[in-house]
Amino acid sequence: MADYRDDFIIAIRYALLKKGAKQKFSLFFLILLSLSIITLDKFSFPFMNGVRGVLNDFVYRVSVVSSQPEVFRKFIFKKTSQHYNVTKENKFLKKEIEYLKKQKFNNTFLLSENQILKKTLDLSEVNNFEQNFSIFAKVMLDQRSPFLKSILINKGTRDKVEKGMTVFNKEYLLGSVIETNYLSSRVLLLTDLNSKIPVIIEKTNVHAILEGTGNKKKLYLNYLPENYEMKSDQIIFTSGKDGFLKAGIPVAKTYLNKKNKILVKLLGDPGQALIVNVTNGQIK
């Protein structure tokens, strides 16, 4: 029994401390080094932020280069499928233009009616949305991490991008900035588990919290009223209750899936985002 225990300890010690011809460091030393880095990173010592910033900028740039073959493959695939879809889309768009022309006249009428009604109710059109910062950024990387659904953009503190800024893609909310470096930033997408925003459902007075699940076609609405049943094709807007996001930004949409279940999907497609707009959309 004692021999067996000795053998076990010897094997463990050998594995931890042995340095071979090509092994310049022992496992024990590297494990200690990893633990020190984790601790330093956890307590965010001032010098660690600088080190992390430089490391991030360098690694992100190299990461962009190493992802180019995959970017090229995606580009070819996208262009090919676009080519086949263009005729189909053209027919559909022609029909839609006809429909929109009719709608335009209708909307002009509704707009003027709305203004008259607002004047009657004495509701002035105060735009409480302050957006004194707006910058376009290119998506450098879209990493499919099992832990963070995030994208990396090519603007950082050099371009005055700050933590917490909101990011849009084609007028749809995409997420918010969670990490800034000198030349790059990380954007946490709405699809991420950690993303939670207050929303309101179209044509109702129902407020909820929109949470990410990792899947853009399967978002989760939390804190809905009891016995509330969702309907399909309803747009979900930001409610502005967090005091941070402007109210009325379209975020998601309810839809009926193949199994006749009503689910919530994101309006914007983070996977297709190439150029995003970073703003400080805060309420005054």
Add this chain to the structure above:
Amino acid sequence: MRFLNIIKEKIFRSLPIIFLYFFSFYHFQLAEVGKINFFSFNFQMILIYFYILKFPEELGFGNIFLAGIINDTVLGTPLGSTSLSYLTLSFFTTYIRNVTLRPAMTAEWFTFIPALFFSNFVYLIIINNFSNVKFYYIELLQNTFFTFLFFPIFYYIFSQYQKLIFKD
């Protein structure tokens, strides 16, 4: 000619390290090819387990540590967590190598289960205690399962590669 051969051998010898760094910088997923978000697996873990077990002289612990740091930077996880996870895997693998008398592929495949378990366990503990990041447990479980499942395929590929390169 001799010089060219030396360069060629250096490159072929460094290929596992190149792959380790490449996949740390860029997370290619099989899922993206087939639009099936299911078959993702951790290539780095298979590579580390195989090379530490069979050809430890080809893959240094220092490289594994650095690849882990890069992986953390790219994914945005706490710095050092992946390194520690990879080093735990390396430690477990070195232990298995030391206590194995007669190596067999099946035995090595099954010892990959506890090795994966311990390295992922360390990773989970660090993510849970050192960051506010929430986990996609199912994805991690699927990823681990397919990492284990695809091991024999890569075992064969790596073995054949090593035989081909170092036949003389």
